[in-house]
Amino acid sequence: MTIRLATSETQEAVREAGRASQGPYSGQSVPRVEDSRLIRGQGQYVDDFTTSNVAYAEIVRSPLPHARIRGVDTSAAAALPGVLGVFTGHDIVIELHALLPVIAAGVPNRRQTPPQYPIAIDEAVYEGEPVAVVVADTRYGAADAAELVAVDYEPLPAVHDLDAAIVEGSGVTHADAADNIGWDVALPGEGDVDAAFAGAAVTVTQRIVQQRVCAASIECRSVLADYRDRLTVWNSSQMPHFNRMYVAEGLGLPESKVRFISPDVGGAFGSKMGPYAEDYLIPIASKLVGRPVKWTETRSENLSSTSHGRGQVFDIEAAAAADGTLLAMKIKQLVDIGAYFGRTGANPIVSVQLSGGCYRWPIIEARSIGVLTNKMWTGPYRGAGRPEATHLVERVMDLLAHELHMDPVEIRRRNFITRFPHVNNFGFTYDSGGYHGALDRALDAIDYTGFRQRQADLRARGRFLGIGVGCYVEISGFGPSWQTAADDHEIGLTESAVVRMHPSGAVSVFAGTHSHGQGHATSFAQIAADALGVALADVDVVEGDTSNTPFGHGTYGSRSTPVGGMAVYTACQRIIEKGTAIAAHLLHTSIDDVSFKGGIFTDAATGERRSIKDVTLASYNRGLPDGIEQGMEATAFFDPPNFTWPFGTHICEVEVDTHTGVTKILRYVAVDDCGNIINPMLVEGQIHGGVLQGVAQALLEEVQYSEEDGQRLGGTFLDYLVPTINEMVPTEVYHTVTPTPTNSLGVKGVGEAGTIASSVAVINAICDALEPLGVRHVEMPASPQRLWHLIHDGMPAALR
């Protein structure tokens, strides 16, 4: 296997399309400035932080998916030497001023919202729910004491099957609830769906399951809390400002008295969006024992008690005309919410809102039902809604093509959206696109025609090769405040930056986003260095500490560059505006005569120049003209007019070993269009990782539950199969470049793109490979065992 580094293709594409901003750095594969530190083991993660007199917490968790808690006997644990406190739900609620929040965007009309405390009180509703917190002098002491906490559980039936859970009279997730329906929302289509189906040449019906997966970031979650006259919390998170806001409320503290620090974070993928129960429990424990308290999740806890991704089931009906023209689609979505809404429990609706994919659909009619179950809650997971939508529609395209005896590429071509902006069936406006171009590039790269020939030849020799196409358009750059806030009581999504030029001319960028693999220390520095015309080495990017960065929403939803990067860029523009005034003063000319380029202010009349360094120094000096304050810094909040809409085509070539059920990926081509590219190497890294993550969902990963009692099966890395470097997919990365009109950098976001079309490209390829054996659809993960059964069940023994 070869791992390809940044291809010249990437560089060319960028050069062709022009740069995101004028300057020497944008569009260049500048090496990541954070790598030297991270590779040498000098990264600082929460667990690396300490302060004097730290105590350690261990959390006693429910081993059952559903149980009544008859009593918790803490006496033996409390008696152990070195134990500082053992706290149950009853001790914790006394300290609590607000419940864990539910962020409502997407589903304003929920049927019920189970109140979520950070700890179970009388009823435990998912396996891994905190039941008691033990604090001791040492981590070992805390673990020993936790083992001695005796919890008297009365097991209750667990709700785990979605179909069963929505039947009237079924068991309930929360003992005092009437049913398990979290929401039941109709998204009616415009037009007569039934008439469209009646007039169709072909229709298909299919259930498509998105299994639950774990984010399994390499760094588990961790919290260090120091509660004194003010509260300082180090936590491994993607969104320190948000967590501060909610935890301050939860503990009844002014936001200003709480400081959240999210230092280096070793992976998140949506799972560290919090706040989590522990973000409340550990500060409360610190308050109760009067010492700083640290808690670091174990891997077992990470797999049980950090939010799961996906967990959605779709029942689809789709109709097309004889020439492949799409006519209508009906979708019923069941969302496995888990026991609580999590923080953004409603975002699965995105799966439906983007279910039309890159295509013109006259009508899509949908219904979304959120189902409460006795499981860990599901939350955002790389792609959050777009992989689900893409998987759905790209399976449907293949199924329709199959019915029509049409090449799967052809049906896509016939239905692509070609005019932009395009308003989709659910009112979202796609900003810019070129879907044919991306598809053509991918077909060309993988030699689609040549493959079909090879496939036929090898099939004759009993080998089963397949090719799968996944075209996608995704929503990123969250997001315009007007479209992301449910109402005036919720904060819509914007992003912020403070850019400060120091007297020496060096630049600090303080951003409200958070980098946990994305490389903002590099890409934001490139944006600022180009905008201000300074050396990259003179720019330092600071994120993750609420005490020195402006309020920001953090990093998720591929938003940091299109929204946060734009905040940086806008702040830089403001600095230049001010610098122009100072330069005019220094040059004894009028502002209108001063232009700025590449770090130099020039007087158009005389040609006289002042560098931005000189101007910055002057800005801190005496003798500024009236009306100009000292200093060179600016704050910007960027609120984009729209989301951004990256797109692309992924194509995967597989061979299935019909004797063992093993799928081998032979080639993988990714064509992604994320608008202008700031740093091709960072983009390529995101694609490689994203593709692997999507492929792993297709082939390896699944959180499993017992069909009998809903108990989670497995729960270690022995059975939860995260891919390792050995399973790396040899991805060939290409780009088309279609800048977005949504922001002046023309950038769209790429953090999730790789994940979005990859699982379906693999599954489509497997279905294509096994088509001669009568296999029409394959669920994920397409494990060897699952494929083997699909191939062999019902086959006469003699033919096996």
Place this chain on the structure above:
Amino acid sequence: MIPPQFEYYRAQSVDDAVSALRAGGEDAKALAGGMSLIPVLKMRMSSPPLLVDIGALQSLNYVRVDSDQVCVGALTRHRDLMSSAVLRDALPLLADTAYDVGDAQVRARGTIGGVLAHADSAGDYCMVSLLLDAHIVTTDRVIAAQDFFEGFMETCLGSDELITEIRFPVSRGPHTYIKFRRRRSDWAVIGVGVQRSLDDARACRIGLTNAGFTVSRAPEAEEVYSAGGTADDVAAAAAAHASPLADLAGDVEYKKALIAELTRRAITEVGAQ
């Protein structure tokens, strides 16, 4: 993931280790590479009061050929096995097997004695030792491999008895070990090892990894082979007589299909060597 408290003693010699174990009582445990024992402790599935660390006893790290026997010290690491020139010449099946155990970290620390004592049905060397009728030398006695594995992760070792050496017959004949796993560094879902005699093309041993409570041989399949059966016949016999256990990686039917397919491939491969 935090182990319970235990005493730790670093043994200076094999004798020292045995007396420390004896003094520590029934539940004291030897610690070799720690690749299986440490996870067991961290999950608090066992809480031995004393660990006697034998990992640094260099005297038990060797591969020697002694006329028709290959003698391997119990503390020889996977990595040393895969790179041993002596082993590659005299018992290439074992060298190949070592290469496919776990990942690089596991191979750097884990030991052959640890694999045998841990007696996992997916322990690759457990299968190889059974396949080749190896002898397991302990501080007390010499045990034939077929008597050593007693049940699910159970051996006949006493609590103060240490494995010191494993003796395999020199085997230079055609051989293969086909290990089926989901990821490169996983334990075997099913493994099939085949060692053919160098001078008798119809004498062939077949061993199965993770196809039951313990590692096993496939005597019926071996017989079909020596009677001149085809690879398909041998494969069918191996699958028919195996009793694999259902788990998350596969149900019984699928695992039997794997046993058949891997056996077919192994026999074909060995036939072609």
